[in-house]
Amino acid sequence: MAGDRQEPVIxxxxxxxxFGTETVHDxxxxxxxxxxxxxxxxxxxxxxxxxxxxxxxxxxxxxGRVEVLAADILTMSEAEQREIEKHWGVLFxxxxxxxxxxxxxxxxxxxxxxxxxxxxxxDEIAALKIGLAGLPEDAGQKFPAxxxxxxxxxxxxxxALALDPEIVFLDEPTAGLDxxxxxxxxxxxxxxxxxxxxTVFMVTHDLDSLFAICDRVAVLVDKKxxxxxxxxMLRDDHPWIRAYFHGPRGRAAQHADAPKLSAEPxxxxxxxxx
Amino acid sequence: xxxxxxxLVETEDAGSVVLTAAGEWLVATAVETDxxxxxxxxxxxxxxxxxxxGVDRIDTAGAWLLLRTEHNLSxxxxxxxxxxxxxxxxxxxDQVRAGGQLAPCTHPRPAHYSLKGYVGRIGKITIGLFWRxxxxxxxxxxxxxxxxxxxxxxxxxxxxxxxxxxxQTGVDALPIVGMLAFLIGVVIAYxxxxxxxxxxxxxxxxxxxxxxxxxxxGVLMTAIIIAGRSGSAFTAQIGxxxxxxxxxxxxxxxxxPVEVLVIPRLxxxxxxxPMLTLYANxxxxxxGCLMAxxxxxxxxPQFVRExxxxxxxxxxxxxxVIKAPVFAVIIAMIGCYEGxxxxxxxxxxxxxxxxxxxxxxxxxxxxxxxxSVIFSMLRI
Numbered sequence: 001m002a003g004d005r006q007e008p009v010i011x012x013x014x015x016x017x018x019f020g021t022e023t024v025h026d027x028x029x030x031x032x033x034x035x036x037x038x039x040x041x042x043x044x045x046x047x048x049x050x051x052x053x054x055x056x057x058x059x060x061x062x063x064g065r066v067e068v069l070a071a072d073i074l075t076m077s078e079a080e081q082r083e084i085e086k087h088w089g090v091l092f093x094x095x096x097x098x099x100x101x102x103x104x105x106x107x108x109x110x111x112x113x114x115x116x117x118x119x120x121x122x123d124e125i126a127a128l129k130i131g132l133a134g135l136p137e138d139a140g141q142k143f144p145a146x147x148x149x150x151x152x153x154x155x156x157x158x159x160a161l162a163l164d165p166e167i168v169f170l171d172e173p174t175a176g177l178d179x180x181x182x183x184x185x186x187x188x189x190x191x192x193x194x195x196x197x198x199t200v201f202m203v204t205h206d207l208d209s210l211f212a213i214c215d216r217v218a219v220l221v222d223k224k225x226x227x228x229x230x231x232x233m234l235r236d237d238h239p240w241i242r243a244y245f246h247g248p249r250g251r252a253a254q255h256a257d258a259p260k261l262s263a264e265p266x267x268x269x270x271x272x273x274x
Numbered sequence: 275x276x277x278x279x280x281x282l283v284e285t286e287d288a289g290s291v292v293l294t295a296a297g298e299w300l301v302a303t304a305v306e307t308d309x310x311x312x313x314x315x316x317x318x319x320x321x322x323x324x325x326x327x328g329v330d331r332i333d334t335a336g337a338w339l340l341l342r343t344e345h346n347l348s349x350x351x352x353x354x355x356x357x358x359x360x361x362x363x364x365x366x367x368d369q370v371r372a373g374g375q376l377a378p379c380t381h382p383r384p385a386h387y388s389l390k391g392y393v394g395r396i397g398k399i400t401i402g403l404f405w406r407x408x409x410x411x412x413x414x415x416x417x418x419x420x421x422x423x424x425x426x427x428x429x430x431x432x433x434x435x436x437x438x439x440x441x442q443t444g445v446d447a448l449p450i451v452g453m454l455a456f457l458i459g460v461v462i463a464y465x466x467x468x469x470x471x472x473x474x475x476x477x478x479x480x481x482x483x484x485x486x487x488x489x490x491x492g493v494l495m496t497a498i499i500i501a502g503r504s505g506s507a508f509t510a511q512i513g514x515x516x517x518x519x520x521x522x523x524x525x526x527x528x529x530x531p532v533e534v535l536v537i538p539r540l541x542x543x544x545x546x547x548p549m550l551t552l553y554a555n556x557x558x559x560x561x562g563c564l565m566a567x568x569x570x571x572x573x574x575p576q577f578v579r580e581x582x583x584x585x586x587x588x589x590x591x592x593x594x595v596i597k598a599p600v601f602a603v604i605i606a607m608i609g610c611y612e613g614x615x616x617x618x619x620x621x622x623x624x625x626x627x628x629x630x631x632x633x634x635x636x637x638x639x640x641x642x643x644x645x646s647v648i649f650s651m652l653r654i
Contacts, residue, residue: 086302099621104379115301121308123378125301128338131373140379145619164301164333195369196334 007070009034009167009199010055015064017050024050026223028064034166037193037200038227039210042220043240048203051220052169055201056090057081068167086114088167089160093175095152097144103130103155104140110162125162133158134188150181154188161192170202174209186212207245207253219244280307280336281328282314282343290321291352293343296328299336307339314343319351327358337363337370413611417540420532432538439542443504444550451499455487455554458495459561462486467569476570480580483562485590492555493594494642497601500547501634505609508539509630512613513623521614531614540606547602551595589654597645601638608634 008031015028024047032038042048053059055066057073066073071084097106107126111117117125130140133154144152153173160168173189174182190213193200204210210217211230218227221240228236234245234254244250280299285292299307324344332340340356347354359367385391424430466482512535515521524531559581566572572580585591612630616622 102381104381111301115305117305118308120378121304123380124342125304125335125338126379127377128334128370128373130379132334132369134373137377141382145621161334164335191369195365197366 007034008032009069010201011065011067012051012055013065015051015054015066016062017047017054017059018062023223025054025061025064028223028225030218030225030227032167032199032201034199035193035197036215037189037202037213038216038218039214040201040203040218040220040225041205041210041244046220047223048220049171051225052171052201052203056088056169082114086163087165088169089157089163089165090169091153091156091160091171091173093171094149095144095156097152097155097159099144102141102143103135103147103158106144106155107140107159107162110159114163126158129158129161130155132161132192134184150177150185153177153185157188161196164196165198167199167201170200170204172203172205174204174206179208182206182208183212189213207250211253280339282311284314287323290323291317292323292325294325294328295340296330298330299332299339301333301335304335304339307336311339311343316347316350317352320353322347322352322354324354324356325358326356326360326363329360329363332363332366334366334370337367341367341370410607410611413614414607417532417536417607417610420530421537421540424533424537430533431541432534435534435538436542439538440546442507443500443539443543444546447500447503447546447550448553450503451496451550451554452557454495454499455492455557456561458491459483459487459558459563460565462491462558463562463565464569467566471570477572477576477580479562479566479570480572480577481584483559483566484581484584487558487562488555488585488590488594490594490642492558493551493597493601494638496547496551496554497598497605497638498635500543500550500602501605501609501638502631504543505605505634506627506631508606508609509613509616509627510623512610513616513626516614516616517618517620517623519618536606536610539610540603543602543606544599547605548595548598551598555591555594593649593654597642600641600645604637604641605634608637 010030010032012028012030015025015030016023017025028051030051040048040051050059054061055068055073057066060074064074068084069087071080073081073084076084097103098109101109104123104126107129108117108122111122111125126140127137130137135151135154135158139147139151139155144155147155157168157170157173170189174185177185186209189200189202192198193213200213202209202214214230216227216229217233218225219233219236219238219241221238226233226236226238226241233241236242236245245254280295280297280303283294283296285294324340326340329336344354344356386395462483463479466479466486467476470476470478470482512521515535521531521535524534563574563577566577567574609630612626612633616626
């Protein structure tokens with residue numbers, strides 16, 4: 001059963017990333033377990049997005065091992081990579097929707113590419129994903145330029161969920177949204193995680209998101225990562241972590257009495273076979 | 275990864291139909307499941323029970339297919355009941371039922387696919403063309419009034435950006451302009467020699483070169499290269515500044531964007547394009563001269579003498595160069611105008627840069643044709 005917490009779905013070991021003479025990650029280790037929401041935080045330039053890009057194979061590290069669903073991302077063949085890509089969905093910062101396609105066509109891209117579905121079935125599944133992402137019914141016909149920032153993110157999420165992935169990577173999902181839209185997006189991710197049993201890897205700056213939906217928090221400090229539950233992080237005495245969680249914004253978010261999610265992983269798709 | 279395919283078996287049981295779903299209802303097998311569900315003959319006006327106890331794995335695509343079947347059954351007047359859904363799948367079903375829409379997505383048909391839409395599109399483009407012309411004329415007026423203001427107070431002219439523009443549009447363009455002009459000279463000399471040799475009139479290759487390059491090709495080639503090189507750069511530079519709100523920042527600092535951005539580019543190109551044209555003319559003649567020597571055996575003194583016959587006493591040399599300032603104004607104006615048309619999206623920078631080059635080259639060639647008509651009327 002993949003739902004237990006013994007075997008991580010993402011395992012990073014000894015990761016080193018360097019750009020020119022600038023070392024971003026130096027021997028970073030990280031485990032992400034099935035069915036959890038992991039929030040990744042860190043200062044600007046601490047390499048949050050680089051870590052995400054490395055895990056999904058867009059950035060080649062200088063050294064280290066990255067395994068997703070027990071497959072080695074750095075040494076896999078192209079065919080294996082295609083296979084693993086069916087099992088994750090990525091929401092980029094501004095949605096990264098293809099601007100020449102409508103929202104529905106955007107969602108249909110992976111369906112067509114991986115499963116060669118007939119048009120009617122694709123249209124049905126696209127409508128379903130649009131509904132799941134909380135978009136109005138007529139959004140499918142619209143082009144990305146016609147959508148607001150919040151709707152673009154929802155459309156990006158709908159495309160990320162097109163193949164019913166087990167892992168969803170979110171790069172600053174609430175950045176640039178107004179507080180109401182950000183709160184709604186947090187709720188959406190929490191609902192989908194609970195009902196679809198997703199594992200969520202979320203890079204964020206948003207303290208409210210952390211308190212509202214994350215089971216564990218990973219903080220990038222000193223080119224390494226510290227992982228723990230929120231309570232553990234609140235007790236951590238690293239100066240940056242203290243400043244982050246105990247600054248005025250951190251305190252405000254803690255007292256917002258955000259509804260906490262039970263850590264019980266629900267995995268309806270029980271993907272033992274992967 | 276091999277998954278046991280989804281199955282749905284129909285059985286009769288005590289007056290009601292029982293559909294037993296089993297296996298893995300996943301997106302990976304959705305195509306096959308969908309095909310079989312569509313061929314399934316659905317009962318009418320019966321009591322139907324869908325038994326889900328055999329479902330091992332299910333995702334949203336699978337849940338959708340089951341719920342679609344349930345919906346189709348109720349549409350046929352059946353009383354449908356879902357039974358024995360495993361508890362861990364319940365939230366997924368609820369989510370799909372709550373978020374799922376029954377109507378599949380439709381795709382907008384581009385309006386111009388119909389006759390009415392097509393005619394409408396032509397009309398829209400035509401009106402747009404008039405609007406653009408009006409708008410470009412407005413921009414020309416704006417730049418002219420700024421230039422006049424500057425002429426009254428020449429101290430305000432920004433010398434450093436002007437020199438920088440002259441370097442970028444002029445000096446930096448020397449290799450490409452020279453190279454292409456030289457090759458054009460070679461080609462004309464070669465083709466001309468080939469044709470004129472049949473009449474024994476090889477020596478007139480020099481006249482062909484002189485008239486062709488000095489009157490038309492030298493300036494036209496230079497203008498086209500500069501439209502592609504600098505006109506596009508103007509649009510991209512000013513457009514990027516618009517995307518970054520730099521133009522708005524200039525305004526709030528009390529600076530006139532036309533004075534800061536357009537005038538250095540306009541003046542710079544106005545000064546460099548005639549010089550580039552002269553240089554292109556020389557390079558073109560040089561290419562032709564070398565070719566005439568190589569193919570026809572016309573020596574360099576012979577070539578120079580023939581050149582004097584061809585252009586001496588006539589304004590051939592200046593007819594080309596005189597067009598250069600006009601082309602410079604066209605290229606700079608279009609390049610800057612399109613840059614200001616950029617909206618706040620990065621995508622429009624690319625679109626307008628392409629448009630700026632196409633428009634500038636189009637207008638340069640149209641203007642060249644107008645010049646030809648005028649010169650022929652003036653008999654020069």
